[in-house]
Amino acid sequence: MSDTRLYYEQLRGRARQLVNRIDDAMDGLLSVDGAIDEVMRADMDNPGEMSTTDAEDIRRMLDTARFSLRAAERIAVTHAGDVDGAMRRGGLVVEKTAG
16 A cells, blocks of 8 residues: 555544544534433422523523534535545545446
């Protein structure tokens, strides 16, 4: 395997790993919504319980984080596609044929 091909294989692996990690982060943020719901089930205005306002503030912040992650994911997916394209243009990828 050529050094160039090895280099691009590493770039592609790293790019795909970044996309996967961003996807994992999004899954984590989505699970926080469920945790907020669980916390709010006990809200009866007792001392120490989370207020509705605080819960909504957290939800707004999570929405902002999800928006940012979606933007980061678009950038990462584009980058991964750019690496794949560079590999194809450079003849570093063997295209799979049907059959």
